[in-house]
Amino acid sequence: xxxxVHIMDSFQLNSNSDSIKDIFxxxxxxxxxxxKEGYTEGYNDxxxxxxxxxxxxxxxxxxxxxxxxxxxxxxxxxxNSAIRVDPxxxxxxxxxxxxxxxxxxxxxxxxxxxxESVTNIMDSLRLKFRAIxxxxxxxLEYDGYPKPSDVKDIM
Amino acid sequence: xxxxxESFELREIQRLEGHTDRVWSLAWxxxxxxxxxxxxxxxxxxxxxxxxxxxxxxxxxxxxxxxLEETHTRTVRSCAWSPSGKLLATGSFDATTAIWDxxxxxxxxxxxxxxxxxxxxxxxWNASGSLLATCGRDKSVWIWEVLPGNEFECVxxxxxxxxxxxxxxxxxxxxxxxxxxxxxxxxxxxxxxDSDDWHCVQTINESSDGHSSTVWALSFNSSGDKMxxxxxxxxxxxxxxxxxxxxxxxxxxxxxxxxxxxxYHDRTIFSAHWSREGIIASGAADDAIRLFVPGxxx
Numbered sequence: 001x002x003x004x005v006h007i008m009d010s011f012q013l014n015s016n017s018d019s020i021k022d023i024f025x026x027x028x029x030x031x032x033x034x035x036k037e038g039y040t041e042g043y044n045d046x047x048x049x050x051x052x053x054x055x056x057x058x059x060x061x062x063x064x065x066x067x068x069x070x071x072x073x074x075x076x077x078x079x080n081s082a083i084r085v086d087p088x089x090x091x092x093x094x095x096x097x098x099x100x101x102x103x104x105x106x107x108x109x110x111x112x113x114x115x116e117s118v119t120n121i122m123d124s125l126r127l128k129f130r131a132i133x134x135x136x137x138x139x140l141e142y143d144g145y146p147k148p149s150d151v152k153d154i155m
Numbered sequence: 156x157x158x159x160x161e162s163f164e165l166r167e168i169q170r171l172e173g174h175t176d177r178v179w180s181l182a183w184x185x186x187x188x189x190x191x192x193x194x195x196x197x198x199x200x201x202x203x204x205x206x207x208x209x210x211x212x213x214x215x216x217x218x219x220x221x222x223l224e225e226t227h228t229r230t231v232r233s234c235a236w237s238p239s240g241k242l243l244a245t246g247s248f249d250a251t252t253a254i255w256d257x258x259x260x261x262x263x264x265x266x267x268x269x270x271x272x273x274x275x276x277x278x279x280w281n282a283s284g285s286l287l288a289t290c291g292r293d294k295s296v297w298i299w300e301v302l303p304g305n306e307f308e309c310v311x312x313x314x315x316x317x318x319x320x321x322x323x324x325x326x327x328x329x330x331x332x333x334x335x336x337x338x339x340x341x342x343x344x345x346x347x348x349d350s351d352d353w354h355c356v357q358t359i360n361e362s363s364d365g366h367s368s369t370v371w372a373l374s375f376n377s378s379g380d381k382m383x384x385x386x387x388x389x390x391x392x393x394x395x396x397x398x399x400x401x402x403x404x405x406x407x408x409x410x411x412x413x414x415x416x417x418x419y420h421d422r423t424i425f426s427a428h429w430s431r432e433g434i435i436a437s438g439a440a441d442d443a444i445r446l447f448v449p450g451x452x453x
Contacts, residue, residue: 093300093308093351127312134270134297134309 061113065122069105072125075140076102094135101128163434163446171208173219176201180233185240195220197243199231205245205255207262226253226264233277238284242305246275252289254305265305270297270312279332281325286310288332290320296334296344298353311353313344322372327379329401335370341384341394345407356407359394364412366392374429382410383435385427391416391437391447419445 079098082089090098104125109115133140178200188194194210196217205223210216229248236243243255243262250273254266272293279288287307290296296313318337325332332344332353343357359365368387375382380398385391392415397408422440429435435447 131309131312
């Protein structure tokens, strides 16, 4: 009753054509209200499933990148150890390439996946690695490790 | 007396038989065929072998002197002698490039270059014989340096072509490398200083008057100021560059289109070569070989 009186009061206060519109506004806006509700629901749903998917993609990509970088790190460390034991074991060109690979691995922006240079650095690393392996005449690949995409098959 | 006044006739002098599959490529051994040294020719084939042929002093006909086998496990696609004639490089579909040295009367495989992911399509030595370039279906171009004792080091792996690279050729006097590809482009590669840092300094594509389909071959003239390319687009194109400028260390002068020869072949032109005397020979899938000489104005 209190509310009704309140409405009646505002009805009387705005006694022009606008006030009639006010009463009908809420029913006219039903469509808009429902649209807004639906939108908000969908948005929130999308936000949470998007986050989930993003987490999975991030995990997979992060793993792959990390694994590849780690592999190069390992190779570089072994090569550097060999050089320390015998500085003549590799040619100066190969040593220079190893040093360049070292710098690239260090400079890879591990914590900034959106950094534009990630593809360039990885491409350069792969090319240098292939050139070094070709010169040393060794086949080094890390496909002994199952990649996340392979895990399904193993199971 | 210009070449255009002369009349040319191609006459078959001998048919060499021995290969048991298609012959993909041939290479004349440098410093042979003149000065009393019998001409020597290498041929490579789908039968996985390379044959060395030598012209007999007595009869003048070519005989097979050696068969280089049991090394490549697939088609040998390309062969090239080093400028001194000492070494022969052979590129194969088995993804390797073999280096052969003559030991006595026979040829021995002294090195195997691995690195390409799949079929090697072409091999080329630079003018001084210090560098070897290879290219292949994996879209990459590799540059190798020749070291004492027939050791090879990979200098650089060049990526840039977006498709199969059909041929690589070194410039006749400068260490500039050109490649042509299924991606319809011709790329020019040069080193930045002396640092092993090779990169693409020019890409000739359709918009720069380039070919509109696979470019199968390229060849420089003897002075190195022009090159000829041929393509699946049925044309042969001539390109020129300001060599003087390049040689004086003034940077890399770009290659510019000089002219396009069309209407001479109605099938894919697979091969083009510029002879020392200035004659361009082309070979196409229409089973024709054509010879071109420069006219008054081109």
